Amino acid sequence: MKTHNCPPTLTDRQVLEFCKNGFLMLEGVVSDEINKRTLEYLEGNTSGEPIEILHEDWFMSNVIQNSQAAGAVRSLLGKNFGLPTLMSNHRVRTPAPAQGWHRDGGWKHGVELNYLQVFYYPQACTFEMGPTALLPGSHFLFSQSVYMGHYGSIRGTYYAVAPAGSIFITVYSIWHRRSASSVPGLRNLLKYNYWRLSPPERDWIVEPDFDFANADYAIHDAPTFREQFVDCTDAAHMFMWLCGQGDHFSTLGGQAWPLRARHDPMPYGVPSVLLNGSNHDVNLVTNGSRTSRH
Numbered sequence: 554m555k556t557h558n559c560p561p562t563l564t565d566r567q568v569l570e571f572c573k574n575g576f577l578m579l580e581g582v583v584s585d586e587i588n589k590r591t592l593e594y595l596e597g598n599t600s601g602e603p604i605e606i607l608h609e610d611w612f613m614s615n616v617i618q619n620s621q622a623a624g625a626v627r628s629l630l631g632k633n634f635g636l637p638t639l640m641s642n643h644r645v646r647t648p649a650p651a652q653g654w655h656r657d658g659g660w661k662h663g664v665e666l667n668y669l670q671v672f673y674y675p676q677a678c679t680f681e682m683g684p685t686a687l688l689p690g691s692h693f694l695f696s697q698s699v700y701m702g703h704y705g706s707i708r709g710t711y712y713a714v715a716p717a718g719s720i721f722i723t724v725y726s727i728w729h730r731r732s733a734s735s736v737p738g739l740r741n742l743l744k745y746n747y748w749r750l751s752p753p754e755r756d757w758i759v760e761p762d763f764d765f766a767n768a769d770y771a772i773h774d775a776p777t778f779r780e781q782f783v784d785c786t787d788a789a790h791m792f793m794w795l796c797g798q799g800d801h802f803s804t805l806g807g808q809a810w811p812l813r814a815r816h817d818p819m820p821y822g823v824p825s826v827l828l829n830g831s832n833h834d835v836n837l838v839t840n841g842s843r844t845s846r847h
Contacts, residue, residue: 556635559618573689578721583720630748644742672743754796
């Protein structure tokens with residue numbers, strides 16, 4: 554497997570937002586020239602799996618190793634992450650009905666983030682063209698695909714309407730589907746995966762003022778379809794795992810951490826590893842001040 558390394562581009566808060574929502578949209582990060590060249594290539598290769606494009610240096614350097622997209626992948630998967638070995642093109646002649654909700658095959662349920670599912674629009678995708686629909690927070694919602702396809706429109710759905718050259722990165726197990734399209738045309742959407750090849754650690758862009766104890770781990774803009782506060786707990790667990798502290802995650806339940814304290818400066822039940830700075834080579838927060846271990 555080919556690997557790649559580059560500087561991380563995400564901050565503590567951006568990594569946490571990814572843990573909460575399960576996806577990150579990077580709009581227009583690929584140049585018009587490369588978008589045009591990609592579309593021309595796909596006109597000559599109408600296969601649903603144009604794997605040969607992964608042997609094109611211009612595509613690898615500008616899309617797969619795109620500085621902003623690869624920097625985000627590096628932040629989430631660590632150093633020397635594995636590059637895609639398969640390329641799929643979700644090419645559809647529109648108008649077309651919506652797909653059923655699904656997860657792609659091979660997904661694993663849990664907080665570990667060892668691989669990413671990534672999509673690239675070489676052309677602009679409007680709402681009328683049937684963009685990919687994503688259900689925020691659903692990477693934590695356990696359900697087999699066979700029991701998901703019958704759902705129609707779901708409140709809180711995010712529609713990946715974006716300009717040409719956009720790349721969006723997702724947790725592999727997120728609920729998604731192609732939404733319905735209403736205009737005639739041809740929509741191309743390339744999909745591929747990256748893999749973790751190094752242990753998780755907090756080596757993205759560390760924010761000096763980031764407070765683990767009082768960070769906002771809850772999703773506010775979309776329903777999570779789970780028991781109250783479970784989304785908050787799952788996001789905190791994934792974030793701690795990415796920091797290399799997944800084994801030290803714990804929550805007492807009720808109004809305890811990771812819920813934010815309403816009347817006290819410190820939530821009750823914060824894991825001790827977030828208070829004693831015991832994370833090797835990682836900066837943690839103690840009562841709002843920064844502590845280091847090197």
